[in-house]
């Protein structure tokens with residue numbers, strides 16, 4: 363599903379992450395690692411937000427470097443601490459992302475209803491709490507028909523009830539559309555209820571499978 367080829371990310375000459383050759387099969391994966399190990403760097407690189415050396419390919423033939431638009435239509439990303447223009451409403455952000463991702467009409471309704479966001483989705487984002495903002499960023503990440511959804515620290519700022527709903531969204535998309543997920547967390551995952559979730563570890567500036 364995802365292939366790293368001579369991947370290297372430097373920050374000002376300092377090597378933050380290096381993955382010589384690695385293939386990740388379709389599935390749901392938790393990416394673990396201590397603070398500063400490189401989880402966000404990894405996800406932002408896969409999302410196409412950070413530049414890096416080497417290549418990343420989706421489904422063995424869609425290269426982030428050679429087919430940048432096609433690749434980005436198929437890979438969605440929710441940041442750990444999302445920031446959106448404060449004057450836009452949640453609905454306006456959804457309309458923007460739905461257009462960019464060719465989302466089916468009305469796709470967002472299921473997510474807004476299950477997460478009970480209708481009461482504030484038409485308010486400017488500047489009025490949102492951090493949890494409300496996080497939920498909006500999660501809805502945006504589920505728009506369209508991505509092959510891969512990247513969620514950076516999805517557990518932070520959302521309450522336990524919302525976490526259960528998010529787990530339901532992930533299981534639904536995985537079971538119905540075979541969407542793969544990479545989720546990061548530096549916390550212990552005892553409340554992880556996702557079926558068949560594998561684990562990857564970012565350590566010593568590289569990415570490894572956890573046996």
Ligand SMILES: Nc1ncnc2c1ncn2[C@@H]1O[C@H](COP(=O)(O)OP(=O)(O)OP(=O)(O)O)[C@@H](O)[C@H]1O
Pocket residue numbers: 373374378395396397398399400401402403404548
């Ligand atoms: N813009 C940047 N400029 C320079 N160094 C950076 C930059 N962003 C990250 N780093 C460095 O890269 C390394 C990995 O950072 P990253 O944010 O990817 O870690 P993380 O595993 O997501 O951390 P956390 O769990 O604290 O969110 C750290 O040593 C960090 O200091």
